[in-house]
Structures are given as C-alpha cells and as structure tokens.
Amino acid sequence: MYPPDLKYTKDHEWVRLDGAKAQVGITDYAQKQLGDVVYLELPEVGRTLGKGDVFGTIESVKAVSELYSPVAGEVIEVNGRLTEKPESVNTDPHGSWMIVVRISDAGQTSGLLDAAQYTDLTK
Amino acid sequence: MSQPAAGVLKKTPLHARHRSLGARMVPFGGWDMPVEYSGIVDEHMAVRTRAGLFDVSHMGEIELAGADAVAAVQHITSNDVAKLAVHQIQYSALTTPQGTFVDDVLTYKLSDDHLMLVVNASNIMKDFNWITEQIAGLGDAVAVNTSSRYALLALQGPASREVLQPLTGVDLASLKYYWFTTGEVASVRCTISRTGYTGEEGFEIFAPPGSAERVWDAILQAGKGAGVLPAGLGARDTLRLEASMRLYGNDMDETTTVLEADLGWIVGWKKAEFLGADVLRKQKAEGPPRKLVGFEVLDRGIARHGYDVYTDGIKSGVVTSGTQTPFLKKAIGMAYVPADRAAPDTALEIDLRGRRMQARVVPMPFYKRAK
Numbered sequence: 001m002y003p004p005d006l007k008y009t010k011d012h013e014w015v016r017l018d019g020a021k022a023q024v025g026i027t028d029y030a031q032k033q034l035g036d037v038v039y040l041e042l043p044e045v046g047r048t049l050g051k052g053d054v055f056g057t058i059e060s061v062k063a064v065s066e067l068y069s070p071v072a073g074e075v076i077e078v079n080g081r082l083t084e085k086p087e088s089v090n091t092d093p094h095g096s097w098m099i100v101v102r103i104s105d106a107g108q109t110s111g112l113l114d115a116a117q118y119t120d121l122t123k
Numbered sequence: 124m125s126q127p128a129a130g131v132l133k134k135t136p137l138h139a140r141h142r143s144l145g146a147r148m149v150p151f152g153g154w155d156m157p158v159e160y161s162g163i164v165d166e167h168m169a170v171r172t173r174a175g176l177f178d179v180s181h182m183g184e185i186e187l188a189g190a191d192a193v194a195a196v197q198h199i200t201s202n203d204v205a206k207l208a209v210h211q212i213q214y215s216a217l218t219t220p221q222g223t224f225v226d227d228v229l230t231y232k233l234s235d236d237h238l239m240l241v242v243n244a245s246n247i248m249k250d251f252n253w254i255t256e257q258i259a260g261l262g263d264a265v266a267v268n269t270s271s272r273y274a275l276l277a278l279q280g281p282a283s284r285e286v287l288q289p290l291t292g293v294d295l296a297s298l299k300y301y302w303f304t305t306g307e308v309a310s311v312r313c314t315i316s317r318t319g320y321t322g323e324e325g326f327e328i329f330a331p332p333g334s335a336e337r338v339w340d341a342i343l344q345a346g347k348g349a350g351v352l353p354a355g356l357g358a359r360d361t362l363r364l365e366a367s368m369r370l371y372g373n374d375m376d377e378t379t380t381v382l383e384a385d386l387g388w389i390v391g392w393k394k395a396e397f398l399g400a401d402v403l404r405k406q407k408a409e410g411p412p413r414k415l416v417g418f419e420v421l422d423r424g425i426a427r428h429g430y431d432v433y434t435d436g437i438k439s440g441v442v443t444s445g446t447q448t449p450f451l452k453k454a455i456g457m458a459y460v461p462a463d464r465a466a467p468d469t470a471l472e473i474d475l476r477g478r479r480m481q482a483r484v485v486p487m488p489f490y491k492r493a494k
Contacts, residue, residue, distance in 0.1 A: 035162060059447075061357065061449065062158070064425075
C-alpha cells in the first residue's frame with residue numbers, strides 16, 4: 001500500500017525524489033494516527049531547512065503535531081492549495097505534498113527507508 | 124499524541140466489541156477507551172444528524188441510602204435535591220468548603236431514601252472517599268461505590284428514540300428530559316435515562332455488565348438502517364464542547380468555584396446549608412473575579428487547553444477547552460477571563476505557539492438543537 005517510488009522516514013514523512021528536488025508529505029500511517037486534519041502551517045518559500053528540522057505543524061481535531069524535514073535544503077515550493085484544503089491529507093496522503101525542497105547534498109538521502117522497510121516499521 | 128499508560132488499564136464490559144470494531148484505543152482516566160472508530164468528524168456528524176452509540180461504562184456510580192440520604196446529598200452537593208421527584212435527575216456539583224468542584228455529577232433520585240450520583244471516571248475513588256468523610260455523623264446515610272455493577276451506554280442523536288423504541292417496552296416519548304425509568308432493553312433489565320453529553324436528544328442506558336454486549340449489539344443492529352454509528356471519546360468531546368457542556372479537569376476543578384464556571388443555575392440558593400455555600404453566596408453578592416466564557420477564534424488555528432489568553436495586551440486568562448467543531452466548522456473554546464472582560468464581543472488574543480490569534484467572546488451554548 002505504500003508507493004514503491006517514494007522514500008520514507010521513521011517520523012512518518014514521505015519523500016518523492018526528482019533529481020535534486022524532493023517533494024515532502026506525511027504517510028497514510030501518520031494521517032490515520034492524527035485523524036481528521038483541519039489546519040496545516042507551512043514555511044515560506046526560501047527557508048533553509050536542516051535534516052530533521054521542524055518545517056511546519058499539522059493539526060487534527062484531536063492533536064497538534066510538528067512536521068520534520070526528511071532532507072536538508074531550501075524550500076522552493078509550498079503547496080498553498082493544501083493549506084486551503086488540509087483534509088486532503090486524510091483522503092490522499094501520498095498525493096498531498098506539502099513542500100518541495102532543493103536538496104543541498106545528494107548523499108543525505110541515503111538514510112531514508114524504502115516502501116518495504118517502512119511497511120515493516122508500521123506493522 | 125498518546126499518553127503513557129500508568130499501570131494496568133481497566134477494561135469496560137464492551138472492550139472486546141471496541142477491538143472487533145477496529146476502534147483506536149487510548150488510556151483515559153485509568154481506562155482503555157475507544158477514542159474513535161470511523162473518525163471523529165464522521166461520528167460527530169452521525170450524532171448531529173442521525174445517532175451515535177457510546178460506551179461510557181468508565182463513568183462511576185456512587186449510591187447513598189438511608190433515611191437521611193437526601194439530607195446527606197443536600198449537604199455535599201450544590202443543587203437543591205428537595206426539588207427532585209423520584210425518577211428525576213439533576214446536574215450538580217460535589218463541592219469543597221471553598222465552593223469549588225470535587226467533581227460535577229448527575230444526581231438520580233431512585234427513591235425517597237436512595238440516591239445515585241454518576242461521577243467522572245478519574246474521580247471515582249476521590250469522590251467516594253470524600254463523600255464517606257463528609258457524611259460521617261450526618262445520621263442514617265451510607266455511601267456505596269457501585270460503579271462495577273453498571274455498564275453505561277449512551278445513544279445520542281435525533282434518531283435515537285426511533286432506534287431504541289422497538290427494543291423496549293418503555294414509552295420513550297413520555298420520558299421527559301432529565302428523568303429516568305426502569306425497563307427492558309433487548310430483554311435485559313436496564314435503567315433508561317433521558318440524558319446525555321452531546322446537546323442532542325438521547326438516552327443513557329445502565330445495563331448489568333454481563334449483558335452489556337447484548338444491549339450494545341441490539342442497538343447497533345436496530346440502528347443500521349438509520350445510519351447509527353459507534354462513537355468514541357473524541358466525538359464525545361467535540362460534541363459536548365459544541366453544546367457548551369463542561370469537562371471536569373479541563374473547564375473546572377478544585378481551584379474553580381461553581382460561579383466562576385458560570386454554573387450558578389446548579390446552586391440551590393434557597394437551601395439552608397451545603398459545603399461551600401458561604402463562599403458561593405459571598406461571591407454571588409460581590410461577583411466572581413473571573414468567569415468561564417465561550418469564544419470563537421477569528422484567525423486560522425485551534426486554541427487548545429492550556430493556551431494563554433490576553434486581554435488589552437496583558438496575560439489574563441487561560442483556555443480550558445478548544446477544538447475545531449465538525450458541525451459548526453469553527454474553532455471554538457472556553458476560557459477563564461477576568462469578569463470585566465467576559466461580555467459577548469469582547470476581544471481576546473490567544474497565544475498559539477508564539478503567534479497571537481484574534482478571538483472574541485460569544486454567548487454559550489455554541490450549538491443548540493432545533494426543538
């Protein structure tokens with residue numbers, strides 16, 4: 001059920017790599033844990049993130065959670081449509097990208113999990 | 124998101140049902156409870172538009188019996204038990220001598236010498252010990268913790284009566300709000316009360332623990348056509364907040380008086396005496412220094428329990444409950460604010476992780492069902 005073309009983190013974010021660009025979102029497992037998502041706060045374009053930095057917050061009816069960047073780099077795109085319609089995170093978690101990061105160093109994606117490893121983690 | 128479990132969690136008689144229905148379970152007041160099945164919003168909307176079935180067996184029951192039981196309950200609670208007829212129920216506070224809350228309770232008058240208090244799960248032992256201490260020497264009255272004798276189910280929503288009626292010989296239409304009766308539900312002897320914590324028409328059903336699954340299954344089966352859903356503590360919290368019902372431990376506790384919680388209507392002002400009466404009468408005359416108010420957030424964001432409230436740029440209060448309400452689709456909440464900042468339309472600022480959100484005081488309840 002976890003798309004094989006994505007990479008994953010232990011914090012339940014996913015990454016879609018396209019050269020030096022990385023789309024970032026949260027996994028189906030994460031959205032299920034959160035329940036009904038009602039707010040999303042995302043960074044400004046141009047922000048520099050370190051690996052593991054908080055890049056935003058996501059609120060569901062019952063909880064607030066921080067979003068952690070799986071890669072280091074500069075935020076080059078922010079999904080404004082998603083902040084207007086945050087419930088899409090529940091209905092289409094792996095299609096609901098939040099930010100695009102231009103990765104500062106290609107080597108740093110090595111620690112990410114593949115779909116099979118992530119599936120094991122969430123069992 | 125989840126709290127660490129302290130010790131062994133208690134299980135209600137319906138625990139296996141929650142598991143098989145795929146509920147997400149969380150520790151709550153020492154119990155392993157379902158927080159959601161299909162989702163908080165889905166369950167909330169089911170209760171507002173159809174009906175939802177809740178397991179609230181974690182709630183406690185403390186019974187007082189004896190020739191002086193009414194006098195004992197008069198002494199330990201704020202509301203006037205003399206107004207209660209047999210089979211009638213009243214919302215009340217178990218008060219400290221300071222007029223603050225040991226707990227908030229429902230008082231059921233079972234007979235002229237037998238009353239039952241329905242209390243919050245996390246307060247059962249505290250309440251029982253408190254009551255036992257306070258009624259010692261008050262004559263012929265004994266308190267018994269009967270919590271383990273009851274499973275408690277709540278069927279709430281506009282369809283609740285039509286769903287429950289075929290399962291019982293009790294004429295539910297004639298059961299008035301805040302009255303109860305006894306009768307069979309799905310051939311199980313139960314106490315049925317027209318009460319709830321959602322702001323909708325609904326019923327709470329006290330069943331013997333051994334027969335709880337039978338009653339639960341029968342209601343869900345009977346409610347299938349009407350779209351009745353099992354509902355968890357998550358929806359219970361958003362529903363009660365929309366209906367402006369207080370939650371003990373969030374909106375009031377041993378540091379807040381009944382008047383500060385804006386619950387003057389549960390004080391029997393004509394009663395001769397009860398714990399905290401002096402403090403409450405004085406506070407009524409002078410006005411409480413702070414008050415619980417309802418607010419609506421005007422910016423994006425949810426104000427949650429514990430967030431600071433600012434008025435005129437000064438930190439002056441705290442949010443006690445807050446959520447994004449699924450039905451009204453607004454961020455609402457309750458907060459303690461200085462009494463002179465409690466009027467509707469007063470501007471509030473709420474600190475959301477370093478950002479100040481604009482909010483305004485609004486009258487409660489936020490939601491009132493159409494009659």
